[in-house]
Amino acid sequence: DVKVTQSSRYLVKRTGEKVFLECVQDMDHENMFWYRQDPGLGLRLIYFSYDVKMKEKGDIPEGYSVSREKKERFSLILESASTNQTSMYLCASSAGGRNIQYFGAGTRLSVL
Amino acid sequence: SQQGEEDPQALSIQEGENATMNCSYKTSINNLQWYRQNSGRGLVHLILIRSNEREKHSGRLRVTLDTSKKSSSLLITASRAADTASYFCATDFYTGANSKLTFGKGITLSVRP
Numbered sequence: 001d002v003k004v005t006q007s008s009r010y011l012v013k014r015t016g017e018k019v020f021l022e023c024v025q026d027m028d029h030e031n032m033f034w035y036r037q038d039p040g041l042g043l044r045l046i047y048f049s050y051d052v053k054m055k056e057k058g059d060i061p062e063g064y065s066v067s068r069e070k071k072e073r074f075s076l077i078l079e080s081a082s083t084n085q086t087s088m089y090l091c092a093s094s095a096g097g098r099n100i101q102y103f104g105a106g107t108r109l110s111v112l
Numbered sequence: 113s114q115q116g117e118e119d120p121q122a123l124s125i126q127e128g129e130n131a132t133m134n135c136s137y138k139t140s141i142n143n144l145q146w147y148r149q150n151s152g153r154g155l156v157h158l159i160l161i162r163s164n165e166r167e168k169h170s171g172r173l174r175v176t177l178d179t180s181k182k183s184s185s186l187l188i189t190a191s192r193a194a195d196t197a198s199y200f201c202a203t204d205f206y207t208g209a210n211s212k213l214t215f216g217k218g219i220t221l222s223v224r225p
Contacts (some may be wrong), residue, residue: 004154030209031213035215040158040217041217042200042215042216042217042218043155043200043215045212045214048212058212075184090154092153092154092155099142099143099145099204099211099212099213100145100160101147101155101157101202101213102157103154103155104154105154106152106153106154108152
């Protein structure tokens, strides 16, 4: 079974802190994605990556950056956390050419 | 927005009844997928239907796709309390070499024991 692991289930940070959310997948998938999920807004794509060291902006990239130094790991970085970044963050991966996405359990981030 | 829109936003039924959820979208797609999310967890893929397919079954799930109306429906037959979850449709529309999914806002299904 595909496993996508997010480093933390719950995270509490202070405004202005630099925050790292880590995601690791064990199925050698080419594609990885970061979403945020907010009530009434559904899932919104922040960034995605189709290969190591490659990244593309999604629908709401402002305030975020990403890093993909190894194929299995995709990190989401909040450069200076703000309260409006309090949300559920979901990581997903998929194999190239087949767009079924496998999700991690999510990280619920609170920025105080 | 290319986002799929689900209907209704919330659905409450009795165990044993069928649940029907609908999804509409705006542009041509490669395929449409349905995902399920239990409270506070990640999404789990349920079923994929390609643009050249009209109906697909998987266990108690039946998905239909009408590309002329740009709509899809998900039917869960003989629902169980364990089916209580949020359900999302996701559209895969061609954007070049690498496609991606666009998710709707989800339908909250409650199945009463």
